[in-house]
Amino acid sequence: MFSKFFNLDIEKQNRIINAAMKEFAQKGYDRASTNEIVKEAGISKGLLFHYFQNKKQLFLFLYDYFMELLTNEIFKKIDLSESDFFLRIQQVSIVKMDLLKDYPELFKFVEIAYMESSSDVKEELDKRKKDFTNLNVNRIYEGIDVTKFKDGLDITKALKIITWTIEKLGEEALYKAKLSPHHEIDYDGVFKEYKEYIKMLKTCFYK
Amino acid sequence: MFSKFFNLDIEKQNRIINAAMKEFAQKGYDRASTNEIVKEAGISKGLLFHYFQNKKQLFLFLYDYFMELLTNEIFKKIDLSESDFFLRIQQVSIVKMDLLKDYPELFKFVEIAYMESSSDVKEELDKRKKDFTNLNVNRIYEGIDVTKFKDGLDITKALKIITWTIEKLGEEALYKAKLSPHHEIDYDGVFKEYKEYIKMLKTCFYK
DNA sequence: TTACAATTGACCACACCGGTCAAAAGGAAT
């Protein structure tokens, strides 16, 4: 299907993939412009449509490509036998941060793909979602050692509060980075704050 | 400036305001279409531009209109002498929910205005933000009775965890509503869950 | 009947869109 594309030198492949991903992430499917993609990738319009039949195929290719990359990266680096929830979720956070370093727009792309989905691609996208979402998301909560939590505690709620806090911390870090001069995330600062919150939540919820 | 507009019967004013706000909330400034606005409002294209010089003025008018409405509503219904943080934030949540009932798209509009801001309106918008944001946002944290919190606790962090949890609860409720058949928020269910979370957080952070 | 304000919607020039295709450029083998 995309064998022609994969015969390109990798550097060019990546230029195209990242340019397209960035454009879709910023503007969503409908508003994303193939003209902008080829300009950013430094190739001609014709070439893009030589490798990808049309805009829709390009988008779905990117979706598959990054979803596989994402799951591979996450489950390669996560130790699912770790039963302490805080350590488990810390692993996830670190993998996410690493990915965010290499592909700054990746999560926005995934979010776009998950939420909006213009009618053009919605149907194809929904097929793919069913195979993926809950399967992998819930695996992160599997095998957690609940005996560490205080007795009588609603553990589901506790896990949610912890997850939400960490998510919001990440969002805050991204927002701060956006306002900073070079749009860089202060990883050390974030991690330090992160550990402080974890400590607080542990005294809250652990025995 | 907009005296012509305010001489219209209120029902028509509201139709125009809500149609425009909805369109901007859904698509952001650039993609929002004046054609869609007039169609939704049930007026002619010419009339819109009779009352509002151009798209930019219309957007800024809406921003001012709703920001004033929002602050008025919130501070009218909030008892700032209430020094218990949970009760204080509960008041805010209730006001927000009420507003969401009357203006379902309002918060998305505010978010759009706060985040994206096409270059066309960014400059004017930034001026307005400075006057507003921190002034009103931080007032919600003013005069809180910190003696109720456990000794040695990092209160700033605790307040954040509480705020974030409640925000995420709200987001979750909205997302659920989106998936439900009539897009209705299950207020009773949300409020029940809300109280359970509050109870948990109180045992965490209060003496 | 008149005068004025409110309202219409066909119309404009323009920007940009996804996609095509004849032609040019590059490279390897002869």
Next chain:
DNA sequence: ATTCCTTTTGACCGGTGTGGTCAATTGTAA
């Protein structure tokens, strides 16, 4: 130098939708 094939180009196409205009119509009150 010539051939042949692949890779790459970018001008070009028909189409869509835009923000904004304005001559003409309608409503209204004197």
